[in-house]
Amino acid sequence: MRTCVLVAEDDTMQAELVRRYLEHEGHTAVVAHNGRAALEQARRRRPDLVILDVMMPDMDGLEVCRTLRRESEVPVLMLTARTSEDDLLLGLDLGADDYMTKPYSPRELMARVRTLLRRTRDGSPWRDGVxxxxxxxxxxxxxxxxxxxxxxxxxxxxxxxxxxxxxxxxxxxxxxxxxxxxxxxxxxxxxxxxxxxxxxxxxxxxxxxxxxxxxxxxxxxxxxxxxxxxxxxxxx
The missing domain is CATH 1.10.10.10 (Winged helix-like DNA-binding domain superfamily/Winged helix DNA-binding domain)
Structure with a gap:
């Protein structure tokens, strides 16, 4: 079954690069170039994973993540040029599952994508009891x-x-x-x-x-x- 990954990235060249890598690995990729469009696509397409840039027009990635967490448990991988510990903490506190700083290796990004999707799909050995x-x-x-x-x-x-x-x-x-x-x-x-x-x-x-x-x-x-x-x- 093909998975759907939403890429929310305002840099069109960067978004296109990520889309090509995702599709090369067999995923369906949906691209949005601003925060409001990302939310609309997430609600309409119900993706299996969201790759979410922090710095976007209309609505930034932190606000998108906050809204997504109120509406779903979709895994969120945040991308940002910010490197301070406070920014990292804020993203995780809002419910992001993983966090990568720019510039990043597309191969490493795909490895993170595979792991987040596998974790969501397969579950873990401790899930059978309280x-x-x-x-x-x-x-x-x-x-x-x-x-x-x-x-x-x-x-x-x-x-x-x-x-x-x-x-x-x-x-x-x-x-x-x-x-x-x-x-x-x-x-x-x-x-x-x-x-x-x-x-x-x-x-x-x-x-x-x-x-x-x-x-x-x-x-x-x-x-x-x-x-x-x-x-x-x-x-x-």
Whole structure:
């Protein structure tokens, strides 16, 4: 079955290059050159993936991503010339699944596309039951995270990280291992995205994000998810 990829890029030459690469790999490519046209195409065509440039006329990519996330769970790969950590964090916080800075290699872009589509299509081995880590519950089927009775709203990327780690609590994950679980890639540029996702998750699941007790750093190695007790028994 051919997949449909929406390319939202105001640079016509860049959009044409991406379209040719996508079609060479067997995808149907739909191109939009501004934010409003991108939203219209997304609503009409219901693509399997959106490649979304941040800097576009009429409506920028961040606003498009925000609107898409209110309406669907379509994977979003953002492209931007901005390189600051704040820009990266904002894009991920709005629900982008992956993030590439310009200039980029079209071959790397296609690798990211393949991985995002595979992740969406195939699912993952931890999706068959509700995962419990202390009072944190991750329901992969219902795409739901709760702490006690409180629901935690997560973006797709945050949810994938939490699901992978909740399936193996107390295991230390290298950033590259989380990339393989989520994106299937081991790219230094993307490892920063893992750190941003972890930072966002801590704001949502930790009582004090500056002193995390659940999603903890193992210095020089990576991250692990614990029950938050620090080895102490909870009172019954």
């Amino acid at each position: 995962l419990h880590v202390g009072d944190l519950r991750v329901d992969p089927r219902g795409h739901r995270v709760t702490i006690g009775a409180a629901q935690v709203e997560c973006t797709r990327g945050e949810f994938e990280i939490l699901s992978a780690m909740a399936a193996q609590p107390d295991r230390v994950f290298h950033r590259s291992q989380l990339l393989q679980e989520i994106h299937g890639l081991d790219l230094g540029t993307t490892e920063r995205a893992i750190d941003m996702h972890v930072m966002n998750l801590r704001k949502k699941i930790e009582a004090d994000p500056r002193r995390p007790a659940r999603l903890v750093t193992v210095f020089g190695v990576g991250y692990k998810l614990t029950d938050g007790t620090g080895g102490r028994r909870r009172a019954p």
